[in-house]
Amino acid sequence: MKGILKLVTNRSNCDKIALLFCILYFTVNALLLLCFRDCRGDEILYLCESNLIASKLAAFEWFGNEPVGVHGFLPKLPVALLFIMFGPSIYAATILNVFYAAASCFAFYFLAAKILGTRRMAVCAMFLLAFSIHFIEIAQHFLMDTPAFLFCLLIMLELSRRERIWRISLLFLALVLTKEYIFIIYAFFFALWSLIPVLRETFAPIRPKERFLSIARYLRRMTIVFWPSALYSVMMVTTSLFPLNSEQIEFMMLTExxxxxxxxxxxxxxxxxxxxxxxxxxxxxxxxxxxxxxxxxxxxxxxxxxAYILKFLNIFSISGGESLFLSASVFSLLCLAWRNTSAKRSAFCFLKPGKAFLVISGLIGVLIFWLNACNPRHFVIIYPQIILGLCMGLLWLRTTSWKWRIPFLLLSLISTCIGLASRTKLGLQIIGESTIFLVTLLPALILPVKKINRNLIIFPPLLAMALLSAFSSYLGLFEGQIANSIKYGKNRETGKIASLFTPSDKVVFSDFQNSLLIYFFRGDYFMSAIYNNYKLSPLVIRRNELKSRMSDRTFTLDGYHKPSSSSLKSAFIDQNADYLCIPALEGVLFGQSLAQTFLSDPDLKLDRKVQMKNKQIYIFKRNKEE
Incomplete structure (x- = not known):
């Protein structure tokens, strides 16, 4: 351990370690995903949108009226360019997303070094982020969350350094072009953080003119930061220059x-x-x-x-380090705010800008996501605040009195116990994580500072949690994406299924857990002009110019439409399709029962049966015998 500490004492060594780690992180995840991939969910929509953008750009046409703006379109542009150069590929989009994740780790390292004041702790903080289970989840799927997370880190990094208002303005513009609800959350954080000096001067015994000037400076600052984002929003609603983001339209209350x-x-x-x-x-x-x-x-x-309360408590049971120290991190952020507050001081006003923004965004962000009881994946955007809150707490509590250390330890224990109690199935994995975390945390706060190097004591709990998070995260992959890829083939062999038909064939596909991927491999689309079929307000001037892209040769009935034998047969007849394709996965009764039903249907006959990896593909066509 002393050798490791000596190695990372030098600033340049820490920077090299961080850079080397990020390169290895990118390489390992990219190679892993080249071998094992199970593309599902929202990323299929983003892939099809990127493919549509690529086709329009290749034809030297603009895509402003095309249905490619769901949750923003900026990250889809580089993917579309890769599609133009190398052809449509899931792996091109995935590897680019892994690059965003590795860049996020590197940016977080510099943010942590600036906030914590020590690059050794910043390396540990970077490990905690990189190996978080939900960060790995967004890194290994083509989602808008990963580039949005990178922009959030760059905003915080800019605030912690010499602030340049035009850079912050451009970063917020990039954020709204990437993920609208994350933009709204961070814009709220920024506006509240900028308001604190104004509130301090408002209640201070100063002249009314100075108070007015303070408010005017605040409004001017908000205008400079957010006018590009506001201009984009107006142009998105009124012109065809930008594709319509229907999710943002709903937040703008421009639906009926x-x-x-x-x-x-x-x-x-x-x-x-x-x-x-x-x-x-x-x-x-x-x-x-x-x-x-x-x-x-x-x-x-x-x-x-x-149910809400149970899901609220389930936040603590996320498999990964950030859940175990969530309460302790919040306590640290509260203490950081409290110790900078007195009768003559306003909260946060004597904190450096980066720390002040971190405290405000961390506390309010945790409150928002707790009250919302949201999907744990959405919790990722405040992981930097949670991790840095823990690190700041450990650095501070080592030099403070026991009246602060005891609550910190108790909250760590309580959050761990809640996480254990709220899990549906207890496993040795979460018990081992909790035990090792608490065992390594106790010496960090109990042993005297003067006798033992502080960093030598603080390192074990952070490194232990990073390693445990890495273990649990990649173990989860073997139970999810990797397991599905091994069992059913990469992407459930959807590309091979698509190749069974000619481009002119009209085919109805049943659900096989990622059936929408068929559209991507056949070069088709399933996007309506307005995502979720919102009815737009008359204020959306361009609403009649929006286009839909619905395939006339590929049709799927997935789980959202309650597929049944009757609904599939009706779709087959109504669409005048040539074939009805039923993938029957081994161990999944749904496809097998459908296949057996259609085998005995007098109106259909089996055209062919193709054996693939742990699945049979039943292809039916009309029985022309009367």
Whole structure:
């Protein structure tokens, strides 16, 4: 351990270690995903949108009226350029996303070094972020969260350094072009952080003219920072220069739906369905074709009741280090704010800008996501605040009195226990993580500072949690993406299934867990002009210019549409399709039962049966015998 400390004492050595780690992080994850991949969910939509952008740019046409703006379009542009150069490829998009993740780790290292004042601790903080299970999740899938996370880090890094207002303005513009709700959250953080000096002067005994000038400076600052984002939003609504982001349109209240519909509380007794792992609103569930349980249509929950409370507590049971020290990190952020507050001082005003923004965004961010009881993946955007809160707490508590150390230890223990109690299935993995974390944390706070090097004591809990997070995160991959890839082939061999048909064939596909990927491999699209079929307000001037891209040769009925033998047959007849394709995965009763039903249907006959990896592909066509 002393040798490691000596190695990372030099500033340049720490920078080299961070850079080398990020290169290895990119290389390992890229190679892993080249061998094992299971593309599902939102990333299929983003892939098809990127493919459509590529086709328009290759034809020297603009894509402003095309349905490619869901959650922003900026990260889809470089993917589209790669598609133009090398052809449509899931791996091109995935590897680019892994690059964003590695760059995020490197940016976080410099942010941590600036906030903590020590690059040795910054290296540990970087490890904690890189090996977080949900950070790895967004890194290994083509999602808008990863580039948005990078822009958030760059904003915080700019605030912690010599602040250049034009850079912050451009970063917020990039953020709104990438993920609108993350932009809204961080814009709120920034506006509140900038308001603190104004509030201090407002209540100070100064002349009214100075108070007015302070407010004017604040408004001028907000205008400079957000005018590019505001201009983009106006142009998106009124012109065809930018594709329409229907999710942002809803936040702007430019739909004719009730803007408070998402916040309507529901009675937990009759609106919540409890399954093995999730507690979700029954109105947002459909039958799961894989099991006898339920299939989640949306992860958003606003139900107040037992299910909400249980999901709230489940935040602590996320497999990974950040859940174990969540409460302790929040306590550290509160202490950092409290010790900079006195009768004559306003909170945060004597903190450096970077730390002040970190404290405000961390505390409010945790509150927002706790109250929302959101999908744990969405919690990633405040992981930097949680991790740095823990590191700052450890550095500070080592030199302070026991009246602060005891609550820190108790909260660490409580959050760990809550995480254990709220898990549906207890495993040795989470118990081992919790035990090692607490065992390594105790010496860091109990042993005297003067006798033992402080960094030598603080390093073990941070390194232990980083290694445990890495273990649990990659173990989760072997139970998820890697396991599915090994069992059913890369991407469930969707590309091979698509190759069974000629480009002119009209085919109806049943659900096989990522059936929408068929559109990507066939070069088709399934995007309507308005995502989620919102009805736009008349204020959206360009609403009649928007285009839909719905394939006339590829049709799928997935879990969202409650597929059944009758609905599939109806779709086959209504679309006048040439073939009906039923992939029957081994161990999945849904496809197998459908295949058996159609084998005995007198109106259909089996054209061919193709054996693939742990699956049979049944292809039916009309029985022309009368």
């Amino acid at each position: 739906t009730n803007p408070t519909a998402r916040l309507r509380p529901l009675a937990a007794t009759d609106s919540v369905v409890t399954s093995d792992k999730y507690n979700i609103q029954s109105g947002y569930c459909v039958n799961n074709p894989r099991t006898s349980g339920n299939f989640i249509k949306t992860a958003t929950i606003y139900t107040i009741g037992y």
